[in-house]
Amino acid sequence: MGGKGEHGTAMNTIKMIVLLIFLHSAAFAQLSPTQKRVDFEQLAGLFAKRYAFVEWKAEALGVNALTIENWLARAERTESDREYFALCAEYVAQLQDGHAAFLLPTNFRAWLPFGVDIYQGKPVIDQVSRTVADQILPGDELVSLDGEDVDSLLQRFELVIGDGNPRSRRRVAASFLTNRPQALLPEASQVPATATVVVRRGSLELTFHLPWEREGTPYEFAGPVATPRLESNTGTLEGLPEYLRPRESLMLYRSALDRYVRNMGTLRPAYQLPSDFRLRLGGLQSDPFFSGVFEHQGRRVGLLRIPNFNNMALRDLDLEIRFFEDNTDALLVDVTRNPGGSGCLVEWIAQRFTRTGFQSLGASFRVTWDVLGAFESSLQRALILGAPPDVVAELERQYSSAQAAYRAPRGFTEPLPICGTSRNIAPVMDRSGQPFGYTKPVVLLIDEMSYSSAELFAALLQDNGRAILVGMRTNGAGGAVASHPVGHYTEASARLPQTIAVRTREIAVPGFPVTTYIENVGVQPDVELDYMELAHPATGDQEFWKALRSVIDNTINGVALGQSLGAQPR
Structure with missing residues (x-):
């Protein structure tokens, strides 16, 4: 017993010594004021070089990301690395951009x-x-x-x-x-x-x-750790032409990092389902979306929840769209609490809601050397693979636009397709060459947790008059996002958008300049419906469903629904 006790005491002593050594090391491992200045200048330089919305933020928000004298002074005055990290995060957050974030290289939670x-x-x-x-x-x-x-x-x-x-x-x-x-x-x-x-x-x-x-392991000071490299979690997108692979990373429209809001990005929606709801897909985590049918005043209403815009089995969606076309009177599509994903999937899913085609959004690229290289690689691959002449001609035009933008100070391309070689998107066809998209009324649920590609999807349907948008103004994250290492000493990383998503029409929203952007402005609902006010964990969401059913009823009956939040096209 005595020997065991002595051993335990010795081990505790060793642990205490190790802890004291670690704390002592941490105290002397803090970044110097000069190192903080160098790292902060690199962070600001990254945004000056690559960030798509520098000019827009100055115009719309009065935030100039390129004026950093006060930030540098604050950085040098921080008393610990952790305080400096928080300052870097605050600098990026001032841009009010759901795509942008300063990220520490840690998995601690x-x-x-x-x-x-x-x-x-x-x-x-x-x-x-x-x-x-x-x-x-x-x-x-x-x-x-x-x-x-x-x-x-x-x-x-x-x-x-x-x-x-x-x-x-x-x-x-x-x-x-x-x-x-x-x-x-x-x-x-x-x-x-x-x-x-x-x-x-x-x-x-x-x-x-x-x-x-x-x-996980906490990141308390900037020690000798590897530079983080965040990989896209969308994987390789099935169905993307091989010649567009070099630009796949420029098609990612997703929030900067996971949001820990209930049911964020999950198959099952946050709200309670009607008692007569009949589930079709969504019972398994491997299902690509959540779907089913419920009754409303003798009509059958389909429900399709799209939890994110990551890789999706479009064959399953095609089967579901055919079912909804044959067996429902209207369709409720839910992109609330959606973190976004692929810009290509925005168009591919939207194709299932038209039989005549539509005009898609554009993307204006902030061209840096690597972006220019991606455009060149796409063109070269198309030539090698023998792509159709019209595809090659369009890729040549896009490459020329990127070259001109690269030569200009903080140059941008004209609005180019967000995916593919045309903003004019044809309907999806069956094997006999006939379009089979859904033709009946569509109600699209949106909220402030609808990010990025979910917002593109909402804007696309709204601009083409294909759906009644119900809910709250979307997040306002309107660009394709990329991740870059930042800070020789900090070894952190930053995410930021390098493209500006552009709608097909101008929108006037109080508090913002008239614009075709989604950034900050978001996508405004045609009918405002606030789940967070009408529902409560203790009392349920009956009031929410009462209001939503009224909108569904008016939509089925063809009642005109005005844009209640004042977002009027010009």
Whole structure:
């Protein structure tokens, strides 16, 4: 017994010595003011060179990313690497762009066994793990966490969240209250061992003590670690012509990083389904989308939820579209809580909703040397593979546009196709050469958590008069995103858009210049319907469904629905 105790004491002593050595090393491993300045100038230089929306942010938001004197002074005054990391994140977040982020090279995450979102303007718990279901209840309002008022926490977290839509920015901040990825939130590693959670339940305020769970390795200072390289999670896109492969990375329209909002990017929607809903696809995680049918006043309404725009089995979608065409009177399509994905899938899915074709959005490319090389490689591959003459001619025209843009100061191409060689998109055909797209009324659900390619999809259907858009203004992330290493000393990375998505018509929205952009402006619904106000974890979403069914009824009956948020085409 004595020997075992002595061994345990010795091991504890060794662990303490190792910990002290680590802390001592960390204290002396902080970046110098000069190193911080060098890294910050590289971060700003990356945005000056590649960021598509520098001019737009200055015009629309009054944010000049190229004026960095004050930022450099603040960087040199930071007292720790972690404080410097937070400053870099704040610099990128000021651009209010759901595509852009400053990312630390760490997989560390801390979390509590419940989730929070903003319902009726308040931070309300809407996800609860079974481990604390006897303490925390859905519908509890979170008052404070670890001794800090929730409003104070939300304001601090919003400083490093770059979403262009204030509602989504607030909701993402709420998700970070109990789910803290250090890649985006530098302070995440500083949570205590035990959280002090204060909630309001009716007239009572209750206090609970719950352990903070942790995983991964925290990034406390800029030591000698490898430069992070973030890979696209969309994989190789099935169906993309071989000559467009060099430009595939320029077709990724996705949020900068995962958002920990309930049902974000999941097959199953956040709302409760009607009692008579009959599921078709979505019961298996391997299913590409969620679909089914429910009744409404003697009519059959289809539901198609597209959880993201990553690789999708279009053959399955074709079968479902044929079923909906033959067996429904209207179709409810849901792209809420959708992080985006491939710009090509936007057009390919939209093809299933027309039999006459449509004009798609364009993409104006911020041309750097690697982008110019991608255009050249596409042209060379088309020539080698014997592509049709009209395809070669169009790729030559696009390459010439990219060359001219590269020679110009911060040059952009004219709006080019977001995928392929034409903005005029033909309907999809069956084997006999006949179009088979869905022809009946379509209601498209959107919200502030609809990002990037989900927004392109909404804009495309709206611009072509193919759907009634219902919900809330989308996130306002309107460009294709790429990731780049940044900082010789920090060894971090940054994501930013290098293209500007351009609609087919100008939109006038209060608070912004008249524009064809989606960036910041988002896509405005034709009918405003706020799920986060009409629903609540404690009382359900009956009011939401009541309002939504009214819109479906009016759409089926052909009642004109005006654009209720004032977004008027010019």
